[in-house]
Amino acid sequence: xxxxxxxxxxxxxxxxxxxxxxxxxxxxxxxxxxxxxxxxxxxxxxxxxxxxxxxxxxxxxxxxxxxxxxxxxxxxxxxxxxxxxxxxxxxxxxxxxxxxxxxxxxxxxxxxxxxxxxxxxxxxxxxxxxxxxxxxxxxxxxxxxxxxxxxxxxxxxxxxxxxxxxxxxxxxxxxxxxxxxxxxxxxxxxxxxxxxxxxxxxxxxxxxxxxxxxxxxxxxxxxxxxxxxxxxxxxxxxxxxxxxxxxxxxxxxxxxxxxxxxxxxxxxxxxxxxxxxxxxxxxxxxxxxx
Ligand code: ADP
Numbered sequence: 001x002x003x004x005x006x007x008x009x010x011x012x013x014x015x016x017x018x019x020x021x022x023x024x025x026x027x028x029x030x031x032x033x034x035x036x037x038x039x040x041x042x043x044x045x046x047x048x049x050x051x052x053x054x055x056x057x058x059x060x061x062x063x064x065x066x067x068x069x070x071x072x073x074x075x076x077x078x079x080x081x082x083x084x085x086x087x088x089x090x091x092x093x094x095x096x097x098x099x100x101x102x103x104x105x106x107x108x109x110x111x112x113x114x115x116x117x118x119x120x121x122x123x124x125x126x127x128x129x130x131x132x133x134x135x136x137x138x139x140x141x142x143x144x145x146x147x148x149x150x151x152x153x154x155x156x157x158x159x160x161x162x163x164x165x166x167x168x169x170x171x172x173x174x175x176x177x178x179x180x181x182x183x184x185x186x187x188x189x190x191x192x193x194x195x196x197x198x199x200x201x202x203x204x205x206x207x208x209x210x211x212x213x214x215x216x217x218x219x220x221x222x223x224x225x226x227x228x229x230x231x232x233x234x235x236x237x238x239x240x241x242x243x244x245x246x247x248x249x250x251x252x253x254x255x256x257x258x259x260x261x262x263x264x265x266x267x268x269x270x271x272x273x274x275x276x277x278x279x280x281x282x283x284x285x286x287x288x289x290x
Contacts, residue, residue: 050081050082051117051118052079052080052081052082052115052118053080053081053082053084053116053117053211053212053244054079054080054103054114054115054116054117054211054212054244054246055077055078055079055080055114055115055118056076056077056078056079056099056102056103056112056113056114056115057077057112057113057114057115058075058076058077058111058112058113059073059075059076059077059099059102059109059111059112059113059114060073060074060075060076060109060110060111060112060267061073061095061098061102061107061109061110061267062110071267072095072098072267073095073098073099073102073109073267073268074266074267074268075112075267075268076095076099076112076264076267076268076269077112077269078262078269080212080244080246081244082211082242082244083238083242083243083244084238084244084245084259084260085234085235085238085244085245085247085257085258085259086245086246086247086258086259086260086261086262087246087247087248087249087254087255087258087260087261087262088100088246088247088248088249088261088262088263088264089248089249089250089252089254089261089262089263089264089281089285090263090264090265090285090288091265091285091288091289094264094265094266094267094288095264095266095267096248096264097216097248099248099264100214100216100246100248102114103116103214103246104133104137104139104214105121105124105129105132105133105137106133108121108122116132116136116137116211116212117136117211117212119132134159134162134163134208135163135208135210136210136211136212137210137211137212137213137214138159138204138205138206138208138210138212138213138214139205139213139214139215139216140198140201140202140205140213140214140215140216140218140247141201141215141216141217141218142216142217142218142220142221143221144189144194144197144198144200144201144221145201146189146197146200146201146204147189148188148189148190149188150188150189151185151186151187151188152176152181152184152185152186152187152188152189152192152196152200152203153172153176153185153186155189155200155201155204156172156175156176156185156200156203156204156207157172157207158204159204159207159208160207160208163208167207171207172207175203175206175207176203178203178206178236178237178240179199179200179202179203179206179233180199180233181196181199181200181203184196193226194221194222194223194226195222195223195225195226195227195229195230198218198219198221198222198226198230199230199233201218202218202230202233202234202237206237206241206243209241210243211244212244212245212246213237213243213244213245213246214245214246214247215234215245215246215247215248215249216247216248217248217249217250218230218231218234218247218249219231219249219251220249220250220251227251227253228253231251231253231254231256231257232257234247234257235257252278252279252281252282252285253278254281255273255275255276255277255278255280255281256278259274259275260272260273260274261273261276261281263284263285263288265288270288271284
């Protein structure tokens with residue numbers, strides 16, 4: 001195959017991979033959100049002098065307009081410190097996915113501001129957001145989003161290839177070993193169990209040493225045992241690498257690994273739980289579901 005054609009095909013494949021790793025913005029909806037002027041603001045520092053890994057300030061998100069408008073978020077403020085593992089829970093339709101998308105720069109708030117590492121996301125254009133996501137953000141999704149034609153190891157190093165960086169073999173070995181996949185690195189996703197596929201996705205999210213790892217229902221497609229192992233692995237990422245994690249989940253057992261649980265209902269954070277039992281979390285959610 002001529003070199004130019006091969007390069008074109010490779011770059012097309014990488015563009016597809018980029019979209020798989022970090023879901024593209026919801027284009028139809030984004031166009032309805034008014035563009036705000038971009039101002040290069042200094043990093044936002046909290047009252048204790050630290051820059052939060054991720055934070056939100058009075059974030060609202062309205063879908064559509066007129067009588068059919070839906071207020072998915074109605075003024076959410078939160079701050080996740082570096083090295084913290086925070087879970088967002090709440091009934092279906094309470095705004096969890098919308099919040100995650102806005103914090104990750106995949107969607108824009110109708111009002112309010114989201115920050116990563118103290119940087120206001122509204123100050124970034126689409127290219128700036130893409131670069132920020134590649135360099136500072138790791139994603140783990142419910143359905144793993146692995147590329148089926150690549151081996152586990154090739155999936156893991158993909159974000160570095162997308163960023164045009166050469167993987168450091170020692171770091172690749174360490175990350176793959178840390179998720180317990182040293183003996184599966186050459187297998188393709190179809191040759192791995194669901195739990196193993198999610199481990200690959202976790203290693204892929206860690207490989208860029210992201211400032212923040214967002215996990216969207218990471219145990220939602222796993223059996224109870226594999227789900228529990230993924231939760232334990234999330235915790236070990238915090239312990240080993242000081243990784244900051246924000247996960248959206250329906251799994252009450254997240255309380256065994258999370259530092260805090262924020263409960264959303266109807267677009268607002270209505271409760272915050274510290275170290276509580278899984279049954280207390282279950283009761284809190286059931287009380288909201290009515
Ligand atoms: P959760 O993740 O907690 O289930 P979502 O953030 O997906 O909640 O949705 C919050 C609310 O916003 C729901 O009422 C949902 O129907 C609505 N919503 C989500 N996405 C869209 C969209 N693209 N267009 C219109 N309404 C939406």
